[in-house]
Amino acid sequence: MSDKWGKADDALIQELRAIVGGERLxxxxxxREQHGTDLSYHEPQxxxxxxxxxxxxxxxxxxxxxxxxxxxxxxxxxGTSLEGHVGALxxxxxxxxxxxxxxxxxxxxxxxxxxxxGVTRKQLNEYLRDTGLFFPVDPGADASLxxxxxxxxxxxxxxxxxxxxxxxxxxxVVLPDxxxxxxxxxxxxxxxxxxxxxLFVGSEGTLGVITEVTLRLxxxxxxxxxxxxxxxxxxxxxxxxxxxxxSGIPIARIELLDEVQxxxxxxxxxxxxxxxxxxxxxxxGTQAGVREQVEMVEAICGDLGGSHFQWAExxxxxxxxxxxRHDAAYACMALRPGTKAIxxxxxxxxxxxxECILETKKDIQDSGLLAPIVGHVGDGNFHLVFLVDPENPDxxxxxxxxxxxxxxxxxxxxxxxxxxxxxGVGKMKFLTAEHGDALSVMRAVKAAIDPDNIMNPGKIVSA
Numbered sequence: 346m347s348d349k350w351g352k353a354d355d356a357l358i359q360e361l362r363a364i365v366g367g368e369r370l371x372x373x374x375x376x377r378e379q380h381g382t383d384l385s386y387h388e389p390q391x392x393x394x395x396x397x398x399x400x401x402x403x404x405x406x407x408x409x410x411x412x413x414x415x416x417x418x419x420x421x422x423x424g425t426s427l428e429g430h431v432g433a434l435x436x437x438x439x440x441x442x443x444x445x446x447x448x449x450x451x452x453x454x455x456x457x458x459x460x461x462x463g464v465t466r467k468q469l470n471e472y473l474r475d476t477g478l479f480f481p482v483d484p485g486a487d488a489s490l491x492x493x494x495x496x497x498x499x500x501x502x503x504x505x506x507x508x509x510x511x512x513x514x515x516x517x518v519v520l521p522d523x524x525x526x527x528x529x530x531x532x533x534x535x536x537x538x539x540x541x542x543x544l545f546v547g548s549e550g551t552l553g554v555i556t557e558v559t560l561r562l563x564x565x566x567x568x569x570x571x572x573x574x575x576x577x578x579x580x581x582x583x584x585x586x587x588x589x590x591x592s593g594i595p596i597a598r599i600e601l602l603d604e605v606q607x608x609x610x611x612x613x614x615x616x617x618x619x620x621x622x623x624x625x626x627x628x629x630g631t632q633a634g635v636r637e638q639v640e641m642v643e644a645i646c647g648d649l650g651g652s653h654f655q656w657a658e659x660x661x662x663x664x665x666x667x668x669x670r671h672d673a674a675y676a677c678m679a680l681r682p683g684t685k686a687i688x689x690x691x692x693x694x695x696x697x698x699x700e701c702i703l704e705t706k707k708d709i710q711d712s713g714l715l716a717p718i719v720g721h722v723g724d725g726n727f728h729l730v731f732l733v734d735p736e737n738p739d740x741x742x743x744x745x746x747x748x749x750x751x752x753x754x755x756x757x758x759x760x761x762x763x764x765x766x767x768x769g770v771g772k773m774k775f776l777t778a779e780h781g782d783a784l785s786v787m788r789a790v791k792a793a794i795d796p797d798n799i800m801n802p803g804k805i806v807s808a
Contacts, residue, residue: 348798350435351414353393361396361438364406369397369444380419380439383426384486384674386687386735387770390432392419392439399444401517401525401556408554409523411438415797418521420550422462422489426496427688428769430549434803440554442491448472449557457514457531459559462491478562481506484765485671491555496767497547501670504590504723505597505629506563508765513546517557521795531559544790549767550801552794566629569597570639571657571666574626574646575619579603579706581650582622583699586722588645590695594638598627599723600670603706606677606717613676614669619653625670627663673719674730681715681732689748689771691755692726692764701758702727705751712743726764753778768805776806 351357362370371377372394381391398404411418417437424431433439446463453476460469467487470479482493484500492498494516499508506512515529528541545552576582586599601624602610608620624646628638643654657663669676678686693701702718709716709729720727729751731744752762752775762768762775776784788806791798 349415350437350799350802351416352436353416353438354414357410357414357416357438358394360410361394361407364403364410365396365398369399371395371397377439379424380421380441381432383424383429383431384688385427385429385769385771386685387429387432390429390434392417392433393436395421395439395441397441397444401519404440404442404519404554404556405523405525407438407440408519408521412522412797412799415799417799417802418554419801420491420495420554422492422495423465423487425486425488426492426769427766428763428771430496430767430769430801430804432770434770437799442554442556443489445556451476451478452531453478455531456562456564457559458562459515459557460490461557462489462494462555464490466490466493473562477565479565480512480560481563482509482512485674490558490560494546494555494558495549497765499721499724499726499765501598501600501627501667501721503721503726504599505595510543510546512561513542513558514561515559516542516545516555518545518553518555520553521797521800525556547767549769549804551791551805552800554800566597566635568628568630568632568635569658569663570628570635571598571663572626572628572639573618573623573653573655573657573666574651575621575623575653576646576650577621578650579622579703580699582624583702583722585624585642585646585649585651587695587698588649589642590723592641592645594641595630596626596638596642596723597629598625599721600625601702601718601720601722601727602670602673603718605680605715606673606719609676609680609717610669610673613679614672616669618655624651625666627667673717677717677730677732680717683734684732685735687731687733687744687748688728688766689731689751690720690726690728690764690766691752691760691762692724693755693758693760695725697758697760698722698725698727701754701760704754705729705747708747708750712747714740714743714747716744716747721764724764725760770804773805773807
């Protein structure tokens with residue numbers, strides 16, 4: 346792969362302006378800064394120019410113009426990624442796809458939908474509301490579906506419905522030379538050739554620009570019940586999760602928040618939950634099925650010290666409960682105003698979850714740092730949010746050390762350095778330890794598809 350890139354000079358900018366028009370191209374400092382910034386702690390890396398694409402054909406023309414000059418191309422959605430994915434490390438052109446926000450086809454009988462990449466998950470579910478169908482992947486942020494594909498997003502519903510990896514049926518992608526390819530048809534299974542769809546799911550913009558997405562949908566459950574249950578210690582809470590999953594209970598959501606996180610959301614959201622390790626639960630199914638699930642999980646939690654059950658069946662009550670969970674990151678930041686939030690995650694096999702969380706919790710306490718724990722623990726994934734003073738080198742060093750130890754602990758348990766945040770620039774240093782020689786295969790794939798290394802260079806694999 347090449348490590349030499351061209352510049353977005355006046356000639357390229359004029360060519361791009363001819364493709365998209367003057368109103369959909371910007372070189373202003375504010376717009377470029379926004380498009381080089383995500384929700385992570387990584388420093389902003391603005392592109393040289395931002396173009397707002399409106400169609401697959403426009404994206405193709407933009408990429409061809411950049412490819413001719415070896416100018417980097419960085420796809421951009423809502424900017425809610427967490428590992429520096431959108432930073433223009435080597436300058437170049439940010440291709441904003443948020444104006445590509447049309448829902449192209451709903452195939453209700455087949456339970457699938459085709460959308461443009463700028464459609465957000467909330468927009469899609471609002472559109473689907475009268476069809477009796479919904480799309481379950483819920484990473485918290487109202488992210489674009491193209492971005493969710495690119496980062497292989499998951500979130501609170503993944504324990505029952507799966508992640509983007511399982512729910513993407515087909516993609517339309519603009520390759521680094523400008524070619525437009527469709528990775529698959531709408532059939533639920535195929536044995537015809539390489540699985541290109543899965544190659545692009547999680548590719549983080551390093552192999553092409555996603556311009557259409559076909560997704561699996563699910564029927565809205567007849568009955569939904571949510572609950573909050575508190576525990577005297579983390580071990581009881583995590584053990585309840587493990588036993589619930591091992592018992593085959595088809596729970597829809599099972600989220601863990603430690604006592605530090607519970608204190609944060611109580612303050613931020615004006616709630617009065619016990620300041621203890623807590624599980625947020627949700628059950629989907631028929632009324633009889635949900636009742637059975639509730640009884641089983643209540644018994645499991647009770648045997649392991651769970652108490653203070655608070656149930657929510659009405660939509661407004663469930664929304665309030667889950668909004669508090671989704672606001673966890675903002676609640677964390679409010680615990681220590683003026684600090685920087687460094688979010689990170691790992692994922693381990695469910696049988697090692699308690700061990701990994703408890704060892705990580707002790708490491709946090711020994712470090713003297715403030716770092717709430719929250720996680721989608723039904724599939725072994727949990728997160729830390731370090732609240733550190735970026736002007737304090739000692740705090741930053743301690744946070745880095747705790748994060749590094751957490752990742753290596755997860756890898757030693759046959760886990761992964763990131764369950765859903767992705768690699769970006771923040772987790773690249775762990776890929777050799779996780780993948781070994783397989784990393785050279787990833788590099789070969791990247792070089793074959795993008796020999797000039799123009800697609801979001803500096804992410805996932807180095808040149």
